[in-house]
Amino acid sequence: MTIVVPFPEVTAAEEIPKVIRLSHNLYALSFSLMKLIPARYILRRAVADGRIGADTVIVETTSGTFGLALAMQAAQLRRRLVLVSDPAIDDRLHRRLTDLGAVVERVRGEAAVGGYQQARLDRLAEVQAERPDHFCPQQYSNTDNPRSYALVAEILAEALGQVDCVVGPVGSGGSMCGTVAFLRSLTPDCVAVGVDTHHSVLFGHPDGHRGLRGLGNSLMPQNLDHRTFDSVHWCSDSLAYQATRLLHRRHSLFKGPTSGAAYQVARWWAAANPDAVTVAMLPDDGSRYQDTVYDDGWLRDGGHLRPPLPDEPRPVSDAGDASGQWTSFAWERRTLDDVRAVAR
Amino acid sequence: MTMVSTPSPAPVAWYLAPPQESAGTSQHGIAGAPAHHGELLQGVFAVDGELRRALVSLAHPGAGTVATFRPQSSPGLSVTDASLTKVRRAAELTMDELRALPTAPAGGVVEIVSNVPRGVGMGSSTADVVATIRAVADYHGAELPPHTVARLAVAAERASDSIMFADQVVLFAHRAGRLLETLGTALPPLIVLGCNTGADGVDTLEHPPAEYDEREVATFGVLRAALRRAVATGDCRLLGRVATASARLNQRFLPKPQLEVLIELCLRHGGSGVQVAHSGTVAGLMFDARSPDVQNAVHASTVELERLGLQVTTVLRTTTDAVRPAVRAR
Ligand SMILES: Cc1ncc(COP(=O)(O)O)c(C=O)c1O
Numbered sequence: 001m002t003i004v005v006p007f008p009e010v011t012a013a014e015e016i017p018k019v020i021r022l023s024h025n026l027y028a029l030s031f032s033l034m035k036l037i038p039a040r041y042i043l044r045r046a047v048a049d050g051r052i053g054a055d056t057v058i059v060e061t062t063s064g065t066f067g068l069a070l071a072m073q074a075a076q077l078r079r080r081l082v083l084v085s086d087p088a089i090d091d092r093l094h095r096r097l098t099d100l101g102a103v104v105e106r107v108r109g110e111a112a113v114g115g116y117q118q119a120r121l122d123r124l125a126e127v128q129a130e131r132p133d134h135f136c137p138q139q140y141s142n143t144d145n146p147r148s149y150a151l152v153a154e155i156l157a158e159a160l161g162q163v164d165c166v167v168g169p170v171g172s173g174g175s176m177c178g179t180v181a182f183l184r185s186l187t188p189d190c191v192a193v194g195v196d197t198h199h200s201v202l203f204g205h206p207d208g209h210r211g212l213r214g215l216g217n218s219l220m221p222q223n224l225d226h227r228t229f230d231s232v233h234w235c236s237d238s239l240a241y242q243a244t245r246l247l248h249r250r251h252s253l254f255k256g257p258t259s260g261a262a263y264q265v266a267r268w269w270a271a272a273n274p275d276a277v278t279v280a281m282l283p284d285d286g287s288r289y290q291d292t293v294y295d296d297g298w299l300r301d302g303g304h305l306r307p308p309l310p311d312e313p314r315p316v317s318d319a320g321d322a323s324g325q326w327t328s329f330a331w332e333r334r335t336l337d338d339v340r341a342v343a344r
Numbered sequence: 345m346t347m348v349s350t351p352s353p354a355p356v357a358w359y360l361a362p363p364q365e366s367a368g369t370s371q372h373g374i375a376g377a378p379a380h381h382g383e384l385l386q387g388v389f390a391v392d393g394e395l396r397r398a399l400v401s402l403a404h405p406g407a408g409t410v411a412t413f414r415p416q417s418s419p420g421l422s423v424t425d426a427s428l429t430k431v432r433r434a435a436e437l438t439m440d441e442l443r444a445l446p447t448a449p450a451g452g453v454v455e456i457v458s459n460v461p462r463g464v465g466m467g468s469s470t471a472d473v474v475a476t477i478r479a480v481a482d483y484h485g486a487e488l489p490p491h492t493v494a495r496l497a498v499a500a501e502r503a504s505d506s507i508m509f510a511d512q513v514v515l516f517a518h519r520a521g522r523l524l525e526t527l528g529t530a531l532p533p534l535i536v537l538g539c540n541t542g543a544d545g546v547d548t549l550e551h552p553p554a555e556y557d558e559r560e561v562a563t564f565g566v567l568r569a570a571l572r573r574a575v576a577t578g579d580c581r582l583l584g585r586v587a588t589a590s591a592r593l594n595q596r597f598l599p600k601p602q603l604e605v606l607i608e609l610c611l612r613h614g615g616s617g618v619q620v621a622h623s624g625t626v627a628g629l630m631f632d633a634r635s636p637d638v639q640n641a642v643h644a645s646t647v648e649l650e651r652l653g654l655q656v657t658t659v660l661r662t663t664t665d666a667v668r669p670a671v672r673a674r
Binding site: 150153154155157158159161162180183185186187264314 | 566577586649
């Protein structure tokens with residue numbers, strides 16, 4: 001018998017996603033802040049095995065939700081945290097980070113190759129050199145990032161048993177590659193659908209400007225194991241925003257735009273495979289996006305209300321084809337090199 | 345308390361008489377314990393921040409041990425089969441445990457009757473040990489709770505299977521002798537076709553404990569979660585997936601040579617999956633007993649196993665209860 005017990009700390013409570021039924025075969029996996037899972041796992045392990053001592057400074061480069069998750073966990077562990085970010089870090093997030101005691105360092109300009117992301121990595125190297133006693137979580141290469149998602153697979157396995165398909169956004173690759181790998185120990189045929197955005201290098205697009213933040217990448221993360229994915233979808237910013245609002249209107253789920261992108265792809269997949277239990281990963285809640293995605297004026301001014309949501313993706317035969325609003329590609333669990341070799 | 349007596353001409357009814365050793369009267373404790381057919385899941389699990397080795401045995405109601413304890417007025421314990429040293433140790437520990445009872449004798453003799461094959465991972469040793477503990481307790485007029493039986497069994501044989509909790513499905517720390525979680529009161533209705541995949545037996549204790557890496561430990565957590573659901577909802581297919589995954593994870597340590605062949609065969613005939621003895625050689629093809637086609641599937645699988653040179657050594661049917669706990673919404 002299980003009874004309700006208190007959580008030992010807020011991050012332990014907030015990292016737990018909820019499994020919510022959206023239709024007979026589509027389920028939302030709704031996180032308030034998904035990145036708490038790797039942040040909490042990585043930092044607590046490093047404290048436990050001595051890599052983080054009493055005076056160790058935690059340093060990381062991020063402008064997004066991973067920084068917030070680190071700041072929450074570092075505050076609970078009573079450790080100092082330095083975050084290196086873009087100059088464009090959103091003001092509300094910046095205030096929240098500093099209120100949690102984090103030091104936020106903004107880089108000034110873009111690097112010649114790799115844009116702001118590379119500039120941040122360069123500055124991070126400097127910060128590390130200045131502080132010999134430091135610990136860097138390295139979400140893009142630390143294998144504890146994907147491993148931390150065993151927790152998610154546990155919850156899905158207990159709530160749903162067999163999961164036939166997982167659809168989720170990809171940034172570092174940690175959440176999708178980790179969750180799916182653990183689920184496949186139970187159900188080896190579980191389908192993984194990755195959601196990326198045009199002009200992200202993750203699945204072979206040339207790097208370029210991207211409106212949609214939180215998924216996609218300008219650099220290739222080591223934690224992205226391409227062989228995880230059966231198919232890949234690219235969603236435009238406008239499509240993601242509209243789908244985010246649809247998710248809110250239809251299901252009262254108040255989520256961020258990467259959730260909207262995952263929802264759009266997942267509901268299409270679930271409708272096309274009515275016998276398959278499909279899970280959409282929804283990584284964060286909507287409060288950070290109230291002045292943007294949830295503001296009709298902002299959407300209209302940005303031209304995000306058109307074209308309307310299409311019914312289905314446009315399949316592409318070349319993974320490098322970066323055009324369109326919603327495209328899909330049969331990845332078939334191959335490496336990036338293998339996919340490219342066929343394209344050539 | 346089960347007291348068995350040969351009728352004697354004594355005028356006083358045997359059950360009113362105090363324990364005594366007189367010619368023509370014998371009074372003894374007798375009890376049984378079931379075998380198992382390996383495990384549904386075995387690995388290392390994170391429990392309250394600590395890593396613990398634990399297993400979920402698949403109890404085999406059709407095989408087991410019956411132990412008889414006969415008191416002696418002289419101190420000392422013996423077993424009719426002197427090679428059963430764990431049985432002697434179990435009897436001594438139980439005598440010690442119950443020393444304070446007025447019924448405690450000075451010593452005794454244990455006799456073991458068992459139909460459990462030895463050295464194949466079917467829990468012959470634990471069945472002997474648990475039957476012995478229960479038989480000694482029975483003689484004393486005591487009924488020991490399962491967790492006490494578990495503690496005594498592990499003290500006697502260092503690692504025990506979870507069959508002392510026979511009416512429940514439990515995750516049991518087999519080296520600590522601790523119940524970690526009760527998964528449910530019964531398994532769904534299963535038919536398990538058992539076979540022996542290895543010629544040589546395995547000594548459970550000589551075999552070094554598996555050293556799992558962090559990924560594997562994390563995977564065991566996922567399997568445990570799935571097993572909770574499988575037991576709570578009576579889902580044979582999910583149960584089979586858990587057992588199959590556990591068997592595959594164990595291949596690194598004690599490989600079953602034909603595991604993948606067995607899995608393929610079982611699934612092709614509509615079965616749920618394959619469970620193994622993680623420290624033995626038996627493997628079982630699992631079938632949902634409720635499926636309309638199960639008799640054909642079992643028959644076809646048996647024929648095919650024989651073609652592979654594997655005899656079906658046992659057929660196991662789970663005993664099930666009618667009422668299941670409701671599944672809680674998350
Ligand atoms: C809101 C949001 N969605 C999705 C992702 C992608 O997750 P992952 O890095 O595990 O691939 C991120 C990553 O930062 C995120 O912040």
